Ligand SMILES: Nc1ncnc2c1ncn2[C@@H]1O[C@H](COP(=O)(O)OP(=O)(O)O)[C@@H](O)[C@H]1O
């Protein structure tokens with residue numbers, strides 16, 4: 248039993264990170280209607296910013312996380328202003344090509360500065376906690392608590408505030424949003440800023456138990472794509488619950504089947520779920 | 535109050551509007567009659583800033599609006615209730631209505647007052663306040679759409695085919711409400727195919743065919759016009 252709980256917690260750690268990344272991806276999809284392939288690069292840049300702030304400038308972990316969130320939010324908004332916004336009347340394929348362009352540009356940029364080596368990100372939370380025979384690294388506990396709190400905050404912002412509601416309004420009916428006086432530029436910039444900040448926070452939470460490298464965003468973003476396809480493109484509960492499903496499947500699969508296959512499990516699940524519900528788990532028929 | 539001069543709109547190569555001249559005075563209820571595809575919605579989209587005219591001017595209270603953003607136009611008090619309603623289907627009725635007051639979002643008291651007024655106009659919406667807008671019947675959704683537009687406290691309301699797809703009894707109610715809104719001081723420009731019902735409440739009307747205004751006049755003139763009777767009233 249305790250072994251199962253251990254795997255359950257591992258699944259939650261993974262699910263929390265995937266969920267944060269997928270949330271940003273799904274919010275941007277709701278506005279842009281194009282998958283933002285550059286999102287994984289934002290995640291990676293977030294880790295490097297935190298890493299640099301801590302290693303080179305000696306700032307505290309939390310300050311580094313806030314700094315990374317701010318830097319990546321600005322980067323994400325710049326990509327919207329300079330790349331996606333000018334392309335808004337172009338065919339969707341142009342956005343996709345541009346997104347891949349941003350991805351390659353950021354990866355090459357980071358590699359030019361830091362090299363392709365792996366780095367270890369420090370964390371002040373190196374201990375472990377135990378309760379009822381279950382051991383857990385502090386950092387893992389922090390990931391779960393941090394991600395869940397952030398999701399709850401985001402939920403309150405989107406549901407309870409007028410400004411947050413404009414993001415959902417625009418995703419549900421673009422023209423309707425324009426006609427109540429919502430400014431599409433402001434909403435797009437705000438959405439990209441939030442998505443970027445979430446990616447940077449996710450990276451700063453996860454990197455201390457993983458590694459920092461220019462390619463670190465690849466697997467995470469591929470899984471985030473699986474999650475928003477499984478959860479329903481643009482669906483917010485879909486991103487959170489989809490993240491947990493993939494996280495659990497991966498943790499349990501790694502333990503009961505084999506760690507060699509853990510990265511394939513997400514994609515196997517994608518095939519299974521899409522053959523049962525092609526529209527995704529949380530898509531309503533009306534959208 | 536609203537004045538369109540020489541407005542033309544093109545979708546790619548296709549010219550949907552040709553040199554439209556049209557005006558609505560303070561307090562008027564003006565009807566825009568035209569068959570499906572005549573260009574009514576395109577006129578509305580041009581006024582609201584959703585499409586940019588290739589030429590011409592749109593003035594509202596002597597301010598040029600052609601080329602301005604939709605949000606700017608709503609803030610000026612020129613508000614559209616669009617064809618097909620364009621509600622936020624997954625949000626509650628109340629949320630839809632409150633978002634209608636987005637341009638007044640800092641005036642919480644004013645928003646609550648407007649909300650009360652909309653509930654007085656459409657009592658059923660207060661009962662359905664917590665239901666998702668997308669789950670309502672067509673007539674109720676139309677009420678939400680009109681209510682949402684009223685929440686922004688418009689000086690002029692543009693109503694694009696509010697009777698489309700509704701049962702005759704509901705259509706009748708809808709026109710009564712529109713008349714009431716107009717009597718309370720909001721100028722109205724109403725696009726309709728349903729000429730008989732629309733002309734009954736109108737001060738004046740324009741007839742549009744293939745992107746051109748082909749006729750205009752006051753209610754009696756058009757009601758008694760042979761061509762209008764043949765084309766739109768069927769008698
Ligand atoms: N987005 C669009 N792209 C191309 N053609 C359009 C578009 N919207 C409308 N049209 C065309 O413009 C003409 C006028 O349409 P519309 O203004 O919707 O008419 P109405 O509202 O009177 O039914 C129609 O021929 C229609 O096919």
Ligand SMILES: [Mg+2]
Pocket residue numbers: 571574575576617694695
């Ligand atoms: Mg129309």
